[in-house]
Amino acid sequence: MKTHDLIFSSRPHASFLNRLLYGKDIAFAPYGEYWRQTRKICVLQLLSTHKVQSYRTVREEETVLMIQKISESCSLKFDLSKMMISFTNDIICRVTLGRKYFGDHESGEMVKKFVYLVGAFNVGDFIPRLSWVNNFNGLEKRVEKNFRELDCFLDGVIEEHVCKKLRKDGSGFGEDGEDFVDVLLGVKESSIGVPFFRDNIKAIVMVISLSFSSYSHICLRYCQFISNGWPVGFPVIINAWAIGRDPVSWEDPEEFRPKRFLNSTIDYKGYDFVLIPFREGRRGCPGTMFAIANVELGLANLLYSFDRSLPVGLTGEKLDMGEIFGVSVHKKDPLVVIATPHLIKTYRSALKTNLNMPPSPTRLPIIGNLHQLGTFPHRNLQNLAKKHGPLMLIHLGQYPTLIISSADTAREIMKTQDHIFSSRPHISFPERLFYGKDIAFAPYGEYWKQARKICVLQLLTAHKVQSYRTVREEETVLMIKKISESCSLKFDLSKVLISFTNDIICRVALGRKYFGDDESGKRMRKMLKEFVSLADIFNIGDFIPRISWVNNFNGLEKRIEKCFKEVDCFLDGVIEEHICKNLRKDGSGFGEDGEDFVDVLLGVEESSIGVPFSRDHIKAIVMDMFEGGTDTVCIAIEWAMTELIRHPHIMKEVQEEIREIMKFKPKVEESDLNKIQHSLQLVIKETLRLHPPISVFIRESLENTKIQGYNIPAKTRVIINAWAIGRDPVSWEDPEEFRPKRFLNSTIDYKGRDFELTPFGAGKRGCPAIMFTIANVELALANLLYQFDWTLPGGLSGEKLDMAETFGVSVHKKDPLVLIATPYLIKT
Numbered sequence: 001m002k003t004h005d006l007i008f009s010s011r012p013h014a015s016f017l018n019r020l021l022y023g024k025d026i027a028f029a030p031y032g033e034y035w036r037q038t039r040k041i042c043v044l045q046l047l048s049t050h051k052v053q054s055y056r057t058v059r060e061e062e063t064v065l066m067i068q069k070i071s072e073s074c075s076l077k078f079d080l081s082k083m084m085i086s087f088t089n090d091i092i093c094r095v096t097l098g099r100k101y102f103g104d105h106e107s108g109e110m111v112k113k114f115v116y117l118v119g120a121f122n123v124g125d126f127i128p129r130l131s132w133v134n135n136f137n138g139l140e141k142r143v144e145k146n147f148r149e150l151d152c153f154l155d156g157v158i159e160e161h162v163c164k165k166l167r168k169d170g171s172g173f174g175e176d177g178e179d180f181v182d183v184l185l186g187v188k189e190s191s192i193g194v195p196f197f198r199d200n201i202k203a204i205v206m207v208i209s210l211s212f213s214s215y216s217h218i219c220l221r222y223c224q225f226i227s228n229g230w231p232v233g234f235p236v237i238i239n240a241w242a243i244g245r246d247p248v249s250w251e252d253p254e255e256f257r258p259k260r261f262l263n264s265t266i267d268y269k270g271y272d273f274v275l276i277p278f279r280e281g282r283r284g285c286p287g288t289m290f291a292i293a294n295v296e297l298g299l300a301n302l303l304y305s306f307d308r309s310l311p312v313g314l315t316g317e318k319l320d321m322g323e324i325f326g327v328s329v330h331k332k333d334p335l336v337v338i339a340t341p342h343l344i345k346t347y348r349s350a351l352k353t354n355l356n357m358p359p360s361p362t363r364l365p366i367i368g369n370l371h372q373l374g375t376f377p378h379r380n381l382q383n384l385a386k387k388h389g390p391l392m393l394i395h396l397g398q399y400p401t402l403i404i405s406s407a408d409t410a411r412e413i414m415k416t417q418d419h420i421f422s423s424r425p426h427i428s429f430p431e432r433l434f435y436g437k438d439i440a441f442a443p444y445g446e447y448w449k450q451a452r453k454i455c456v457l458q459l460l461t462a463h464k465v466q467s468y469r470t471v472r473e474e475e476t477v478l479m480i481k482k483i484s485e486s487c488s489l490k491f492d493l494s495k496v497l498i499s500f501t502n503d504i505i506c507r508v509a510l511g512r513k514y515f516g517d518d519e520s521g522k523r524m525r526k527m528l529k530e531f532v533s534l535a536d537i538f539n540i541g542d543f544i545p546r547i548s549w550v551n552n553f554n555g556l557e558k559r560i561e562k563c564f565k566e567v568d569c570f571l572d573g574v575i576e577e578h579i580c581k582n583l584r585k586d587g588s589g590f591g592e593d594g595e596d597f598v599d600v601l602l603g604v605e606e607s608s609i610g611v612p613f614s615r616d617h618i619k620a621i622v623m624d625m626f627e628g629g630t631d632t633v634c635i636a637i638e639w640a641m642t643e644l645i646r647h648p649h650i651m652k653e654v655q656e657e658i659r660e661i662m663k664f665k666p667k668v669e670e671s672d673l674n675k676i677q678h679s680l681q682l683v684i685k686e687t688l689r690l691h692p693p694i695s696v697f698i699r700e701s702l703e704n705t706k707i708q709g710y711n712i713p714a715k716t717r718v719i720i721n722a723w724a725i726g727r728d729p730v731s732w733e734d735p736e737e738f739r740p741k742r743f744l745n746s747t748i749d750y751k752g753r754d755f756e757l758t759p760f761g762a763g764k765r766g767c768p769a770i771m772f773t774i775a776n777v778e779l780a781l782a783n784l785l786y787q788f789d790w791t792l793p794g795g796l797s798g799e800k801l802d803m804a805e806t807f808g809v810s811v812h813k814k815d816p817l818v819l820i821a822t823p824y825l826i827k828t
């Protein structure tokens with residue numbers, strides 16, 4: 001590889017390789033002008049130091065994703081080998097093709113087959129007259145099929161690049177925005193002096209992907225000895241594996257002893273022939289630098305971020321070291337390990353002490369404390385706060401975030417310094433779904449102020465809430481009727497509650513029900529469900545913006561666009577309907593003065609509020625009401641019923657009180673509520689304390705400030721953990737117990753004055769719909785308790801009821817609440 005490098009710098013002909021790589025790649029090309037020119041392109045244009053440096057972002061982003069993936073299986077065993085394969089595949093795909101193509105199962109399979117066939121043992125390459133056997137063992141056919149699939153795929157990739165170039169709007173990766181295909185498309189045949197077509201591009205791209213992802217140690221060389229004494233065409237196999245273990249070069253060669261390199265100058269770069277994993281010289285690997293950059297960054301992060309252990313019963317010495325058959329020597333059995341985040345005291349935490357920031361848990365590089373949010377952020381944040389205090393600073397990706405877990409700290413944020421903490425951070429999916437023009441997600445500013453004013457003074461005033469009474473009463477009657485139809489049979493109360501709250505909001509906001517039980521109604525319901533779940537979804541890009549592109553691959557971006565378009569089209573229809581109705585002057589909405597939310601919003605004059613107010617603003621605000629008002633109200637009633645089923649004696653007390661007052665009237669009406677409110681109110685307060693429907697909500701600071709002596713910079717995100725505040729033992733005796741009577745002689749309320757109980761938030765950004773919500777919850781709950789006796793199916797006792805929660809910010813009961821209702825009035 002040095003003295004006679006020129007002589008030994010060809011490769012033997014291998015027929016499958018030749019077919020799969022168009023006979024035009026670099027790695028398997030025989031020595032000659034074409035190989036010399038293409039290798040030059042590879043070394044100077046694709047894998048130069050400058051280029052390798054320019055792929056840094058790709059390496060870093062993929063490392064973050066890998067670490068994040070591992071964090072998700074933290075403390076559980078997982079297959080590290082599989083993760084490594086997708087890590088390297090994804091890097092190479094982005095660098096060569098410009099983006100990840102192999103997310104979906106099918107294309108991933110195609111590449112796997114390619115890798116297999118390239119490495120397949122072909123008897124014909126050793127005994128040419130036996131090559132016909134491949135017609136019978138199916139290999140020939142498989143090679144052909146795989147070749148055609150890949151060829152078609154690569155044609156698509158190239159077309160995409162050509163179009164991108166024509167449009168001049170695309171940028172690849174790397175500093176200068178060019179991936180390998182971009183570079184190769186720019187190669188002029190005239191400048192390299194050898195034929196260079198699309199097939200050449202495809203072959204080079206494929207062989208580079210192949211070499212880096214899984215087939216990097218090919219050291220088959222072909223001797224092209226021209227002089228006398230050595231037969232031309234004599235194959236040479238360089239056994240890099242054996243050379244690395246040769247006792248002539250290495251002391252105790254079988255031992256893993258990294259320190260042997262401590263005072264040694266031996267390197268793998270090709271100058272030292274005792275260590276030749278890459279080989280230098282003419283046929284040496286041109287991608288050494290690129291490969292090492294990936295390996296270093298991946299390995300450093302794996303070692304830095306986690307402590308690893310083997311699954312139970314295994315010690316390191318017992319680890320199976322079997323290798324797979326072939327030229328690329330993988331470990332035979334996948335490496336299955338358990339990773340535990342390593343609590344490292346980083347220099348940042350020292351820095352933080354100097355800056356006088358609130359106490360923090362230690363964090364991982366790049367993802368910070370994201371992995372500690374887990375499936376139930378409210379619970380996990382509460383656990384962290386138990387260690388670090390009710391005012392804690394964590395890092396969610398790149399954003400420092402204050403976590404508020406006590407009444408005192410909540411008061412500081414939502415009262416004392418409400419003017420400073422009254423913005424919301426930018427969150428990208430809601431921004432798209434709500435046209436960047438709604439109220440709930442709007443940053444503090446003139447538009448938010450004016451829009452909130454409309455909401456508070458025109459949509460949700462006491463007078464307006466009163467005017468929606470008919471809607472509430474009618475929908476309650478319908479709900480009770482539905483339940484009566486399944487009387488004495490088990491039925492899904494959660495489902496009934498969802499359509500109850502949906503229908504109320506729909507009538508109040510849009511003027512009529514759009515979500516009936518027919519096909520189109522079902523479609524609408526599905527659309528709305530998708531909308532609410534997307535607005536609430538965890539989006540990694542909001543925490544680590546530079547990897548927001550992952551949403552192009554996990555399908556989220558597409559779902560958002562699809563849902564946005566559907567809802568937009570639906571709302572356009574609704575608005576048109578309202579405009580026609582107003583023109584005809586024959587329609588009346590609901591509410592006393594016949595106006596629903598859309599009517600009111602259509603009447604808003606831009607000139608009177610002094611900020612732009614278009615149709616998109618109307619749609620955004622209407623959707624805010626849906627997002628804020630359907631799930632939340634349903635969750636409140638669902639948890640109240642769940643707790644009452646678990647505590648039958650409390651349910652009985654409330655029922656007796658209501659029934660005594662109602663004296664066999666057919667139903668509870670709003671006018672009855674002030675008479676029976678007492679015990680019902682206690683139940684609602686206790687439910688909202690233990691199960692705030694929005695468990696955590698978010699704000700952002702507008703300027704630098706201090707809280708409890710700690711420095712809080714401007715634009716710090718703040719998460720108020722309403723769930724933890726409601727269960728804080730400092731404020732509540734036996735906080736985990738459902739005991740409505742704790743409110744009996746207490747003035748504590750949920751309206752935003754008492755910070756021990758903050759299900760609706762408080763201050764400038766507090767929920768503007770408390771009255772509206774409570775009116776719905778009270779009427780529904782009063783009727784459910786008055787009109788039916790409730791039991792669990794199969795005589796199950798209440799204590800056994802599963803209390804598991806759903807994942808997310810709006811915390812539903814995980815399993816639907818399935819109950820049996822027996823009509824009280826008929827019974828008595």
Ligand code: HEM
Binds near residue numbers: 452626636692772
């Ligand atoms: C049980 C029911 C509900 C709960 C627990 C709830 C809770 C909340 C919370 C915690 C906030 C953020 C408060 C803050 O940052 O201080 C909020 C804001 C908001 N809620 Fe509600 N909500 C409920 C029902 C509703 C309903 C029915 C509507 C509409 C009809 C609604 C509309 C809004 C709006 C528009 C905001 C944003 C206010 C702003 O940013 O200025 N909510 N809600």
